[in-house]
Amino acid sequence: MKLLDQDLSFEALNGAVAAYAATADEAGLLAFCSAVKESGGRLVALWGCDERKRGQGFVLNVACGIEKGMAIVSLPLPATDPEYPDLSEIFPAANRLQRAVFDLLGIRARGGDPRPWLRHANWPADFFPLRRDCDASQRFPARNEDYAFVRVEGDGVHEIPVGPIHAGIIEPGHFRFSIVGEKVLRLEQRFGWTHKGIEKRFEQMSLADGYRLAGRVSGDSTVAYAWAYCQAAEALTSTQAPARALWLRALFLERERVANHLGDLGYLGNDAALSFGLSQFMRLKEDWQRLSGALFGHRLMMDAIVPGGVACDLSRDGGEQISSQCDAIEREVLILKNIYDEHAGLQDRFLTTGRLDPALAAELSVCGLVGRASSQAWDLRTQNPVAPYDQLETQIVTHRAGDVAARVAVRFEELIESLRLIRRIVSQLPQGERILPLAAPGADTGMGIGWVEGWRGDVLVALAADPEGNIRRCHCHDPSWLIWPALEHAIMGNIVPDFPLINKSFNLSYSGQDS
Amino acid sequence: MSTASSVLLQFLELITALIAAPLLTGWVNQCRAWLGNRSAPPLTQFYRQLAKLFEKEVVLAGNASSLFRAAPYIIFACMVLASTIVPTLSTDLPFGPAADAIALVGIFALARVFTALAGMDIGTAFGTLGARREMLIGFLAEPALLMVFFTTSLISQSTSLSTIVETLGQREFAIYPSLAFAGVAFTMVSLAENARIPVDNPTTHLELTMIHEAMILEYSGRHLALIEWAAALKLYAYSCLGLALFFPWGIPEGTGIFNLLVALPSLAFKLAIGGFLLAAIETVSAKLRIFRAPEFLGTAFILSVLAMLVHLLLEAPK
Numbered sequence: 001m002k003l004l005d006q007d008l009s010f011e012a013l014n015g016a017v018a019a020y021a022a023t024a025d026e027a028g029l030l031a032f033c034s035a036v037k038e039s040g041g042r043l044v045a046l047w048g049c050d051e052r053k054r055g056q057g058f059v060l061n062v063a064c065g066i067e068k069g070m071a072i073v074s075l076p077l078p079a080t081d082p083e084y085p086d087l088s089e090i091f092p093a094a095n096r097l098q099r100a101v102f103d104l105l106g107i108r109a110r111g112g113d114p115r116p117w118l119r120h121a122n123w124p125a126d127f128f129p130l131r132r133d134c135d136a137s138q139r140f141p142a143r144n145e146d147y148a149f150v151r152v153e154g155d156g157v158h159e160i161p162v163g164p165i166h167a168g169i170i171e172p173g174h175f176r177f178s179i180v181g182e183k184v185l186r187l188e189q190r191f192g193w194t195h196k197g198i199e200k201r202f203e204q205m206s207l208a209d210g211y212r213l214a215g216r217v218s219g220d221s222t223v224a225y226a227w228a229y230c231q232a233a234e235a236l237t238s239t240q241a242p243a244r245a246l247w248l249r250a251l252f253l254e255r256e257r258v259a260n261h262l263g264d265l266g267y268l269g270n271d272a273a274l275s276f277g278l279s280q281f282m283r284l285k286e287d288w289q290r291l292s293g294a295l296f297g298h299r300l301m302m303d304a305i306v307p308g309g310v311a312c313d314l315s316r317d318g319g320e321q322i323s324s325q326c327d328a329i330e331r332e333v334l335i336l337k338n339i340y341d342e343h344a345g346l347q348d349r350f351l352t353t354g355r356l357d358p359a360l361a362a363e364l365s366v367c368g369l370v371g372r373a374s375s376q377a378w379d380l381r382t383q384n385p386v387a388p389y390d391q392l393e394t395q396i397v398t399h400r401a402g403d404v405a406a407r408v409a410v411r412f413e414e415l416i417e418s419l420r421l422i423r424r425i426v427s428q429l430p431q432g433e434r435i436l437p438l439a440a441p442g443a444d445t446g447m448g449i450g451w452v453e454g455w456r457g458d459v460l461v462a463l464a465a466d467p468e469g470n471i472r473r474c475h476c477h478d479p480s481w482l483i484w485p486a487l488e489h490a491i492m493g494n495i496v497p498d499f500p501l502i503n504k505s506f507n508l509s510y511s512g513q514d515s
Numbered sequence: 516m517s518t519a520s521s522v523l524l525q526f527l528e529l530i531t532a533l534i535a536a537p538l539l540t541g542w543v544n545q546c547r548a549w550l551g552n553r554s555a556p557p558l559t560q561f562y563r564q565l566a567k568l569f570e571k572e573v574v575l576a577g578n579a580s581s582l583f584r585a586a587p588y589i590i591f592a593c594m595v596l597a598s599t600i601v602p603t604l605s606t607d608l609p610f611g612p613a614a615d616a617i618a619l620v621g622i623f624a625l626a627r628v629f630t631a632l633a634g635m636d637i638g639t640a641f642g643t644l645g646a647r648r649e650m651l652i653g654f655l656a657e658p659a660l661l662m663v664f665f666t667t668s669l670i671s672q673s674t675s676l677s678t679i680v681e682t683l684g685q686r687e688f689a690i691y692p693s694l695a696f697a698g699v700a701f702t703m704v705s706l707a708e709n710a711r712i713p714v715d716n717p718t719t720h721l722e723l724t725m726i727h728e729a730m731i732l733e734y735s736g737r738h739l740a741l742i743e744w745a746a747a748l749k750l751y752a753y754s755c756l757g758l759a760l761f762f763p764w765g766i767p768e769g770t771g772i773f774n775l776l777v778a779l780p781s782l783a784f785k786l787a788i789g790g791f792l793l794a795a796i797e798t799v800s801a802k803l804r805i806f807r808a809p810e811f812l813g814t815a816f817i818l819s820v821l822a823m824l825v826h827l828l829l830e831a832p833k
Contacts, residue, residue, distance in 0.1 A: 160644065162722065166722075167722050269801075271721065273800070273801055273802035275547075276798055283552070343801060348803075348804065349802070349804060496644070497723055497804075498804065500724055
């Protein structure tokens with residue numbers, strides 16, 4: 001089949017996700033990407049594979065989000081000196097993804113940004129850890145790095161380096177501000193400090209085990225990752241998880257969303273020095289996570305979703321507890337929302353701060369809740385719903401202003417919507433099995449895709465396995481990849497002391513993008 | 516004129532300041548915790564903090580100059596001096612004539628200058644950032660504070676704090692519009708000068724938003740203890756100043772044991788109320804965007820000018 005009138009023949013991939021794959025040459029890839037851009041689509045992910053052991057070269061995969069779902073274009077590359085055209089001309093967000101692909105696999109974007117991204121000076125530039133013939137257990141001496149930050153010149157311009165070690169207990173990331181007075185002229189980010197080589201580790205795991213590692217790519221999105229992984233694994237093995245398991249997965253996912261939104265709303269108040277908000281919202285989040293721990297065995301619901309189904313069931317009594325807690329929390333959240341809305345000092349800090357213009361958000365392929373606060377109406381739960389979302393009638397929440405206030409408003413509204421979804425899931429939960437055994441993958445299965453709208457944005461897992469059920473390649477893509485660059489733009493023209501508030505309103509994952 | 520008992524009283528006032536200042540900060544923190552639905556640290560938490568810091572070794576940056584090492588002692592000395600010339604237990608203080616209200620503003624300014632210099636001394640981005648912001652706050656807050664003092668000096672025809680407090684304390688109980696304006700202005704200046712919400716946030720860990728904390732990030736050990744203690748003394752001095760100017764009842768003029776028995780409980784009572792009100796203001800306020808601080812302090816300045824005008828036009832003896 002054809003997508004966007006392009007000369008590529010797409011095939012629908014097996015599995016729950018609306019994903020289509022095609023192989024293309026360089027011209028075909030460029031033309032398709034341009035067509036996606038013109039049709040209002042976006043870049044979702046970009047990753048490479050080493051297929052040399054299977055008698056081929058390397059492969060570059062580009063996943064784009066279009067109206068019908070996800071279109072994945074694969075570009076085969078030669079085994080020696082693999083190069084592909086620079087896609088950041090079309091999708092600026094491809095810049096960091098391309099640099100990461102080079103750092104891990106040695107596939108170069110022709111004419112692209114030559115600076116490393118995930119690789120710091122601690123491993124040599126000609127060492128590509130994700131190549132199949134690379135021994136990742138090698139150790140290299142720790143070295144300090146000379147990274148070419150973009151310098152801003154001018155009268156009175158100076159730099160503030162912040163991180164990677166911060167005063168609070170948060171993840172490591174380096175922010176280089178170029179400022180004049182209090183005004184931020186430019187922000188440049190430098191990440192990669194939490195690169196753990198997760199994708200290399202996957203290659204030593206079996207299909208049935210990988211869900212646990214996937215659930216640890218970014219702890220606050222463990223449910224989204226685990227579900228995406230299981231979708232991909234089930235697609236490869238043509239396993240259909242039972243209906244009850246799918247509904248329970250949606251319950252976990254919405255509970256994860258509520259927990260994170262509650263925490264973020266508290267911290268947003270606290271970053272404007274309204275610590276009252278923090279203690280109130282953290283109290284609600286604590287109650288919420290305790291119930292998750294009591295019912296599903298883990299406060300973050302880690303390992304609750306397993307290939308073939310779910311690891312824990314919900315009793316009638318548990319369902320009633322969830323429903324009544326939703327009612328109680330909704331009541332309190334509405335009161336707190338009123339307090340936030342009516343607090344002049346807080347609104348003064350939120351409104352117009354850190355504006356991400358909708359046009360710029362579209363240009364940068366921004367997804368998730370940050371995107372939705374800037375008119376980017378992408379939400380898999382409404383646009384490409386998998387079961388049970390096809391029966392839940394999720395309401396998408398969008399705002400146009402793109403400032404901190406809009407991101408706060410999206411969180412409040414999504415929180416209320418998720419509470420509604422949770423009550424509905426609990427009341428309509430189908431009976432039946434909660435888990436089915438995972439079948440063995442077929443002879444040559446190709447790619448399995450999982451794509452889940454986590455609380456931060458869409459999480460993608462692309463999976464390939466050999467017939468024995470061992471993982472050949474597993475790529476986990478965090479939505480933060482595409483939203484971090486937008487933060488560099490949202491801060492421009494704002495003042496330095498507003499950065500922590502703006503950063504918190506984005507609340508992106510370091511671990512997920514470094515993985 | 517100084518008698519042995521007034522010297523003793525002066526000494527007692529110094530000791531009271533050193534002991535009570537950490538308690539006041541501890542009390543404000545307790546109230547903040549309670550008002551925010553959190554369980555509170557003990558009242559003596561600040562003492563433990565100081566004890567811990569005095570035990571710890573001092574870690575100095577390689578390029579720290581002697582100014583960096585001297586600054587904590589200068590700042591601490593400034594705040595000790597400030598707390599001893601504010602009449603708290605008696606107005607008959609031997610140190611009183613040494614510094615009047617205007618000199619007091621100068622003492623605070625001296626401490627500020629050294630804090631800012633020390634912040635810049637190491638050469639980190641945060642220290643300079645904090646110093647710059649502190650100076651922005653300082654140059655706006657000082658004129659407003661001076662205008663408040665001018666108003667009270669006009670009322671009492673003297674810039675000596677003891678005389679001001681005696682005069683104000685002896686007036687019959689009535690609401691004086693000029694003092695009401697001056698009181699509001701003084702409260703706003705105090706919030707800014709003591710790095711409290713809504714101008715600064717003393718509990719934040721976000722370096723980029725800090726003002727006072729950014730300047731002292733590089734301090735450790737006994738240096739940090741002295742600076743923290745000085746900050747507590749500053750809050751205490753400002754609180755006592757506010758109480759002495761606007762609620763002077765209970766500060767005896769004489770020396771004597773009986774006077775002390777009145778003065779101490781009334782001071783503790785007034786400080787407890789004041790600390791609670793400070794915590795209440797901090798709980799219901801968000802921090803201002805930093806460029807709103809000039810508007811905030813500009814308002815304080817206008818109120819203090821209004822106070823003086825009101826006094827000149829309505830209250831001055833014809």
